[in-house]
Amino acid sequence: MALILFAARRLFYAAILVIGVLVLSFLLIRLAPGDPVDTLAGQMGGMTEEIRAGLRSEYGLDQPTLVQLGIYLERFASGNLGYSYFFNLPVLSLILQRLPATLLLVLTALVVAVLSGTTLGVLASRRPNGLLSQFITVVSVIGYSAPVFWTGMLLIILFASVIPILPVSGMTAAAVSGGWLLDSVDVAHHLVLPAVSLAVVYLAQYSRLTRASMLDVLGSDYVRTARAKGLEERKVFFKHAFRNAMLPIITIVGLQFGNLLAGAIVVETVFNWPGLGRLAFDSVLRRDYPTLLGLLFFSSLLVIVANQLVDVCYRLADPRIKAS
Amino acid sequence: MFARSPVAVCGLVLLVAILLVSLIGPLVYVADPFDIVAAPLSPPFSEGALLGSDQQGRDVLTGLIYGGRATLTVGAAAALISVVIGITIGAVAGYFGGTVDEALMRFTEFFQVLPSLLFAMVLVTLFSPTLTTVVLAIGVVSWPGTARLTRAEFLKIKQYDFVAAELAIGARRGRIMWKVILPNALPPLVVSATLAVGAAILFEASLSFLGLGDPNRMSWGLMIGSSRSYMLSSWWAVTFPGLMIFLTVLAVSLIGDGLNDALNPKLRERR
Numbered sequence: 396m397a398l399i400l401f402a403a404r405r406l407f408y409a410a411i412l413v414i415g416v417l418v419l420s421f422l423l424i425r426l427a428p429g430d431p432v433d434t435l436a437g438q439m440g441g442m443t444e445e446i447r448a449g450l451r452s453e454y455g456l457d458q459p460t461l462v463q464l465g466i467y468l469e470r471f472a473s474g475n476l477g478y479s480y481f482f483n484l485p486v487l488s489l490i491l492q493r494l495p496a497t498l499l500l501v502l503t504a505l506v507v508a509v510l511s512g513t514t515l516g517v518l519a520s521r522r523p524n525g526l527l528s529q530f531i532t533v534v535s536v537i538g539y540s541a542p543v544f545w546t547g548m549l550l551i552i553l554f555a556s557v558i559p560i561l562p563v564s565g566m567t568a569a570a571v572s573g574g575w576l577l578d579s580v581d582v583a584h585h586l587v588l589p590a591v592s593l594a595v596v597y598l599a600q601y602s603r604l605t606r607a608s609m610l611d612v613l614g615s616d617y618v619r620t621a622r623a624k625g626l627e628e629r630k631v632f633f634k635h636a637f638r639n640a641m642l643p644i645i646t647i648v649g650l651q652f653g654n655l656l657a658g659a660i661v662v663e664t665v666f667n668w669p670g671l672g673r674l675a676f677d678s679v680l681r682r683d684y685p686t687l688l689g690l691l692f693f694s695s696l697l698v699i700v701a702n703q704l705v706d707v708c709y710r711l712a713d714p715r716i717k718a719s
Numbered sequence: 720m721f722a723r724s725p726v727a728v729c730g731l732v733l734l735v736a737i738l739l740v741s742l743i744g745p746l747v748y749v750a751d752p753f754d755i756v757a758a759p760l761s762p763p764f765s766e767g768a769l770l771g772s773d774q775q776g777r778d779v780l781t782g783l784i785y786g787g788r789a790t791l792t793v794g795a796a797a798a799l800i801s802v803v804i805g806i807t808i809g810a811v812a813g814y815f816g817g818t819v820d821e822a823l824m825r826f827t828e829f830f831q832v833l834p835s836l837l838f839a840m841v842l843v844t845l846f847s848p849t850l851t852t853v854v855l856a857i858g859v860v861s862w863p864g865t866a867r868l869t870r871a872e873f874l875k876i877k878q879y880d881f882v883a884a885e886l887a888i889g890a891r892r893g894r895i896m897w898k899v900i901l902p903n904a905l906p907p908l909v910v911s912a913t914l915a916v917g918a919a920i921l922f923e924a925s926l927s928f929l930g931l932g933d934p935n936r937m938s939w940g941l942m943i944g945s946s947r948s949y950m951l952s953s954w955w956a957v958t959f960p961g962l963m964i965f966l967t968v969l970a971v972s973l974i975g976d977g978l979n980d981a982l983n984p985k986l987r988e989r990r
Contacts, residue, residue, distance in 0.1 A: 408825075415829050420841070427845040536976065540917070540968040542924050545943065545961030552954050650831065657836030661925055665947070675837060676929055679844050687841055694834040702832065 405706060409699050414468065416695040420688045421467045431456060471692065477685035481678070486689035490671065496566055497670030499582075501659050503590040505648070508597035513644060515598075516605020517637065523610055531602045538599030543658050547592040547665040554588060561587050564667045589666040593658050597651065601644060608640040615639075642713055649705030653698045727977020733970035737963070741787025752785040752937040753777060760953045771955035773946050779959055782942045786960060789927075789938035790967070793854050794920035800858025801919065802912045805865025806901075812866070813873025814896050824870070827863045835860035836925060843931045850933050857922045861915065868911050872904035879903075906982035913975035917968045924964045939964050 424431050432450050451457060455466045470477075476486040484492075519528040551563040562568070562585045567578070612618060613636050621631045656672070663672035671690060678686040750756075755776040757768040763779075765771060770779040812823035839856040846852050876882065877900060885895050926932055927940030934941070939960040946956035 408828075411825075412829055412832050416833065419833075423841065423845055428847075536969065536972050540972050541965045542921055542928070542940075542961060542968075544925065544928050545957070545965065548943070548947070548950050548957050548961070552950055552958075555951055653832065653834045656834050657925075660836055660840075661928065664929065675840060679840055679929065679931065682844065684845070687844060691834070691837050691841055694837055695832055698832050698834060 405703055409703060412699055413692075413696060416692055417468055417471055418464065420691055421464055424684075424688070425460070476689035476692065479678075479683055479686045479689075481681045481683040482686065486686050489674065489686060490689060490693050493669060493671045493674050496668060497656075497659055497663070497672060499586065500589055500593065500663070500668060500670060501655050503586060504593035504597070504658075505655060507590060507594040508601055509644070509648065511594075512598045512601025513605045513641070515602040517609055519602065519606040520609035520613065523606075528606060531599075531606060535599035535603040538595050541596075543592060543596060544661045544665050546595060547589070547662055550588050550592055551665070563588060566669055589662050589668050592665070593655070593662045596658065597655070601647075604644055604647060605640065608643050609636060612636045612640040638712065642709065645705060645709050645712060649702050649709075652701040652705075653694075656694050656697065724977045724980055726973050727980070730970045730973025730977060733966060734974065737787065737967050737970065738791070740784060741791055744784040745788065748781075748784055750778070750781045750785075752781045754781075756781070760949065760956075762953075763955050770959055771953060773942070773953065773956040774949045779942070779956055782937050783939070783959055783963055786937045786939045786942055787963065787967075789850065789933065789936045790920060790923055790940065790964065793850065793857065793923040793932075793938075794916055794967075796854045797857035797861070797919040797923065798912065798915040800854065801862040801915055802865055802908075804858065805862035806869045806908065808862070809866035809869025809871075810873055810896055810901065813870035814877060814892075814900065816874070820870070823866075827866050830860065831863045833860065836922070839922070839926060840929065840931060843926065848931055848933055850936065853923065853926060853932060857919050857926070861918060861922065865908070865911055865915065868907060869904065872907060873900055876900045876903050910975055910979045910982060913971060913978060917971040917975065920964065920968055920971070 431454070432447050455463050458466070474487060476490070478484075479486050479489055482489055515527070515531055519525065519531050522528060554561045555563045566585050567581050568585075618631060618635055621635045622628075626635075659670065660672035660675050662668065663670045664676045667673065671694065674686065675690050677683070678690070756778045757765055757772040757776050759772060759774050759776045761768050761772040761776070763769065763771040768778045768780070770783070772778055773782075808823055808827065812820040812827075838860050839853075842856040842859075843852055873896075882895060882899060885899050890899070923932070923938070924940035924943075927938045928944040928947075930941075930944050932938050932941050942960040943957045946953060950957045
């Protein structure tokens with residue numbers, strides 16, 4: 396019962412956040428200089444008077460502002476994210492077309508960053524002043540300070556001219572279709588560099604955080620108790636310490652999912668990865684506002700969903716919270 | 720404490736050097752970073768282009784010297800905005816608690832959900848890409864972290880006896896918030912503000928790299944973005960500006976780390 400109530404509450408807040416994003420983008424269209432019709436059409440050249448009139452009535456731009464807002468919300472609620480005149484496609488289908496590429500990139504980077512980050516952090520916590528600990532501190536400061544697009548470009552320069560073993564652009568080789576197995580290998584091959592560039596920043600942060608968190612937990616009373624009652628070190632380390640030390644990491648992963656998507660914009664642009672980030676870059680270049688606003692809405696939705704999932708993970712991982 | 724940490728001192732020296740080059744460099748070395756001075760894509764050590772030239776024949780070194788101003792100005796101004804918004808909202812939420820806190824935290828959560836870079840891209844694309852728009856866009860999206868930190872500090876400090884004493888002698892609310900609690904909350908906030916500067920610089924660099932900075936002002940991000948298609952034929956045109964961004968953010972992070980060690984006594988004991 397408590398779990399259902401908890402879920403219902405989260406869902407309610409999530410819905411309010413989604414509506415908030417929509418109201419915000421509506422306000423932006425109204426506040427932007429120029430005719431909202433131009434904004435909604437994405438400033439394409441030579442737009443006929445017919446299209447303008449059509450848009451005006453479709454969005455109810457001759458109605459009072461509140462009615463316009465109602466129409467705007469209703470359109471999004473029914474899954475109509477607008478029409479991209481540049482790509483000549485509904486924004487929703489455009490986004491769904493590009494979504495798998497971005498999810499593949501972002502989730503791969505996330506898994507790599509979390510797995511190797513926590514492993515390094517745990518190893519470093521065994522010797523708080525050891526070589527690995529110092530290495531992690533240095534690498535995390537460097538990883539944080541280097542702009543993602545720059546690391547990506549350095550990798551491209553390195554792998555394009557010096558050691559050409561990895562593809563540096565796109566998601567597939569030009570004309571490959573050797574069955575699903577070969578195709579997947581091809582995509583994975585193309586995935587390496589973009590995923591690594593994106594993962595490096597977070598890998599560094601997670602390893603540092605895990606180390607700090609483990610040290611914190613290892614010094615706590617319940618770990619001392621566990622040791623005092625004669626539990627073997629392995630169990631103390633993994634069952635008592637590690638599980639509790641992971642809680643702040645889970646929180647950070649949730650909070651940073653939005654940043655990860657932001658990183659994807661830059662990385663996809665650098666590596667010509669055909670995902671949502673590349674779409675965002677292209678629609679900025681073309682002043683394709685419907686696509687841009689649709690992307691803003693859709694990525695907020697992704698972040699909200701991710702946060703809900705993280706909340707669930709947190710409840711599963713935290714031994715103190717029991718869904719009774 | 721700060722001066723004893725060699726790493727933090729290195730960061731400070733590095734930052735001062737970058738500031739000197741960026742602020743005084745253009746006064747000493749007068750040139751137009753948009754001028755064509757050499758053959759396009761000249762490698763480093765060419766005549767007239769010590770660090771090479773880009774695809775239009777613009778000098779990379781001049782770009783480095785002039786590009787710092789935009790990056791550093793935007794970084795500092797945007798960080799200032801984000802810290803001011805963050806401290807105000809966090810302080811009010813933490814001090815008053817209850818419904819005010821709940822409402823402000825929902826508001827903060829909303830801005831945390833909003834994908835910041837994309838939102839800034841929308842803002843800058845809809846309005847014009849001037850320095851002011853870029854500063855506002857970065858400031859408006861990057862305050863939630865500071866707000867949460869400030870709130871947590873206020874929640875903690877307002878329970879201390881010296882706050883109760885102020886209340887007992889009938890001090891006004893404004894005095895308690897800004898003159899009593901805030902100074903005691905400053906150490907972690909100073910560290911967070913330092914890191915905010917680094918984050919804002921990276922943010923500005925990403926925006927200009929994506930072509931959303933002010934196109935009439937040379938900046939390190941703009942240099943990288945405009946030479947992106949030529950990176951394989953002219954590595955120098957993207958490597959050097961990126962190195963400047965990296966060194967600047969590195970300097971700021973090192974200072975932040977040093978301040979953290981100096982201002983956070985809990986951590987100091989652990990060492």
